Amino acid sequence: MATQQTRSLARFMMAPSVVLLLVWMIVPLAFTLWFSFQQYNPLNPIRDGFIGFSNYALFYSNPAFLQSILNTLAIVGSVLLITVIGGILLALLIDQPIWGQGIVRILVISPFFVMPPVAALVWKNMIMHPQYGVFADIARFFGGQPIDWFGQYPLTAIIIIVAWQWLPFATLILLTSLQSLDGEQKEAAEMDGAGFVSRFIYLTLPHMSRAITVVILIQTIFLLSVYAEILVTTNGGPGYASTNLPFLVYQKALLEFKIGQASAGGIIAVILANIVAFFAMRAVGKNLDK
Amino acid sequence: MARAVSTRHKTIATAAAWIVALLVFFPILYTIITSFKSEQEAIQGFNLFPSGTTESYIAVEAQNGYFKFFLNSVFLAVGSTILALLVAIPAAWSMAFSPGKWTKDILMWMLSTKMMPAVAVLFPIYLIFRDTGLLDSRIGLMIMLMLINLPIVVWMLYTYFREIPGEILEAARMDGASLWKEIVYVLTPMAVPGIASTMLLNIILAWNEAFWTIRLTTTEAAPLTAFISSFSSPQGLFWAKLSAASTLAIAPILIMGWFSQKQLVRGLTFGAVK
Numbered sequence: 001m002a003t004q005q006t007r008s009l010a011r012f013m014m015a016p017s018v019v020l021l022l023v024w025m026i027v028p029l030a031f032t033l034w035f036s037f038q039q040y041n042p043l044n045p046i047r048d049g050f051i052g053f054s055n056y057a058l059f060y061s062n063p064a065f066l067q068s069i070l071n072t073l074a075i076v077g078s079v080l081l082i083t084v085i086g087g088i089l090l091a092l093l094i095d096q097p098i099w100g101q102g103i104v105r106i107l108v109i110s111p112f113f114v115m116p117p118v119a120a121l122v123w124k125n126m127i128m129h130p131q132y133g134v135f136a137d138i139a140r141f142f143g144g145q146p147i148d149w150f151g152q153y154p155l156t157a158i159i160i161i162v163a164w165q166w167l168p169f170a171t172l173i174l175l176t177s178l179q180s181l182d183g184e185q186k187e188a189a190e191m192d193g194a195g196f197v198s199r200f201i202y203l204t205l206p207h208m209s210r211a212i213t214v215v216i217l218i219q220t221i222f223l224l225s226v227y228a229e230i231l232v233t234t235n236g237g238p239g240y241a242s243t244n245l246p247f248l249v250y251q252k253a254l255l256e257f258k259i260g261q262a263s264a265g266g267i268i269a270v271i272l273a274n275i276v277a278f279f280a281m282r283a284v285g286k287n288l289d290k
Numbered sequence: 291m292a293r294a295v296s297t298r299h300k301t302i303a304t305a306a307a308w309i310v311a312l313l314v315f316f317p318i319l320y321t322i323i324t325s326f327k328s329e330q331e332a333i334q335g336f337n338l339f340p341s342g343t344t345e346s347y348i349a350v351e352a353q354n355g356y357f358k359f360f361l362n363s364v365f366l367a368v369g370s371t372i373l374a375l376l377v378a379i380p381a382a383w384s385m386a387f388s389p390g391k392w393t394k395d396i397l398m399w400m401l402s403t404k405m406m407p408a409v410a411v412l413f414p415i416y417l418i419f420r421d422t423g424l425l426d427s428r429i430g431l432m433i434m435l436m437l438i439n440l441p442i443v444v445w446m447l448y449t450y451f452r453e454i455p456g457e458i459l460e461a462a463r464m465d466g467a468s469l470w471k472e473i474v475y476v477l478t479p480m481a482v483p484g485i486a487s488t489m490l491l492n493i494i495l496a497w498n499e500a501f502w503t504i505r506l507t508t509t510e511a512a513p514l515t516a517f518i519s520s521f522s523s524p525q526g527l528f529w530a531k532l533s534a535a536s537t538l539a540i541a542p543i544l545i546m547g548w549f550s551q552k553q554l555v556r557g558l559t560f561g562a563v564k
Contacts, residue, residue, distance in 0.1 A: 010388040013380035017444055018396060020377060024437045025403045031414035090310060096303035106548050107311040110318055113547035115498040117518040118536045122321050125524075125532055132529060134320065137336040167314065173563050176555045214559045225407050228500035228515070232522035249409040254505070259413055266410035277405040 036263035055260035059268070064240040068248040075159055075244055076223045080216055082163040087170030087215065088208070095178045112168040116228035123161045124150065124233045154234045154242035161229055170215045177211035178204065220276050245269050325533035332529035346534035356538060359517035365428055366503070366513050367496040370435035371489055374443045379485070382447035387456060397448065400441040408501045419506055428511040431503060435496045443492055446557045450484025487553035490546060497543045514539040
């Protein structure tokens with residue numbers, strides 16, 4: 001019963017959201033694109049104006065660029081691996097009939113609600129600190145030498161922190177999916193003599209495949225732009241050892257004021273995110289049709 | 291056949307699950323414990339039993355002015371959420387109840403804006419904020435957080451609204467209910483749970499947002515994310531104080547989070563996993 005009147009009313013109701021998001025997306029991005037072709041430094045009065053792809057060339061030839069791309073991929077890849085495998089195992093464990101399942105769920109999900117700077121600082125000072133951290137206490141207890149995590153293995157340390165933050169998310173989503181698995185199917189498989197492993201491979205895993213896809217896609221979006229965890233722990237160092245692409249862009253823009261190069265880096269980040277988004281949208285879009 | 295689970299199996303599974311859960315929770319637990327230690331105690335090695343002093347909490351307020359940051363966090367998280375709801379409810383509403391040819395594409399496009407990396411627009415936004423005097427202002431940051439979370443809010447509301455049966459609306463219309471009556475007496479009661487869930491999740495996301503809240507503030511509008519980041523350079527003996535500050539920063543949202551597990555799954559997977 002969609003009359004002309006309700007149609008236009010619908011459009012009118014949608015307009016604020018659409019216009020706001022359109023402006024918020026296009027205006028700044030247009031600025032960035034424009035800056036990426038300009039010689040622009042707020043500290044330097046000399047402006048050469050349009051300089052073509054020089055900013056991109058400069059950004060590419062910076063040795064930090066390759067390192068930051070590799071670090072970005074290392075963070076995304078490692079955290080995905082840890083959280084998806086860990087999440088499946090944890091979800092399977094919690095899904096068992098256990099006492100106090102509600103409390104176990106609450107404990108496991110908690111790290112997700114910890115704001116990134118707190119998570120990073122707690123791990124840096126309470127857990128991984130080479131003198132006063134819990135890891136150092138454990139190492140000394142066993143007569144070992146405490147590890148200087150942020151000095152020697154900065155990227156690994158950051159991966160551990162970020163994985164800790166996202167493991168709850170993966171677990172919760174996979175657990176939700178696991179619990180929607182038809183109990184009768186499980187019983188039928190059991191009666192047919194399927195063991196735990198074959199039940200997992202032929203029944204549980206296919207059932208969870210969609211949830212796993214969703215976890216991977218959503219986490220990738222967030223993991224591509226890890227920022228606060230790096231800022232409060234290593235500040236990208238030592239050298240560029242733990243600098244990812246967002247952090248490099250931030251450094252160029254707000255610390256070195258090389259706006260042109262930072263913008264070129266930002267555009268590269270957009271392209272990277274778009275490649276991921278393309279696959280993400282397809283997966284989520286399929287769900288809409290149902 | 292009721293599945294008989296052996297007590298032995300259940301005991302082992304329970305023990306394993308609890309051990310893993312406590313390990314995952316341990317950093318938070320240890321932070322809370324350390325916050326009740328004195329600075330001397332905090333660095334004297336592993337110890338799960340604090341003396342129970344609250345001196346660190348007092349110091350966090352007295353030396354660092356915790357409360358102002360806390361108020362900013364509350365203002366920003368709640369304010370941006372209400373603002374987002376005001377803009378998103380009509381949109382989600384019309385998309386759920388009178389979907390057009392483009393509804394699906396608009397929804398997908400909205401989602402895609404969420405995937406734009408923040409750094410790509412850092413400098414333009416910074417310039418716009420600076421030139422309009424919005425830098426370090428609560429209003430500016432509130433609008434920013436609203437825009438960031440708007441796609442998720444529209445999506446979540448949409449998935450909830452879509453579950454409200456449209457026939458009820460038509461029945462109300464047949465009975466001669468005006469649009470206003472329809473909204474107040476029929477739709478609102480059915481929509482409230484979905485709106486409440488959306489609000490809860492969005493407050494959590496806004497509270498924990500740690501890119502724009504750090505970069506666009508200095509002192510006046512700085513929320514707890516910026517407050518905590520100021521502890522990133524060690525300040526002598528500060529372990530107990532850091533723990534107290536961290537506990538205060540996460541406690542409200544942690545408790546809210548415990549109540550929002552279900553909505554979290556739904557909201558963050560855009561309805562793909564329920």
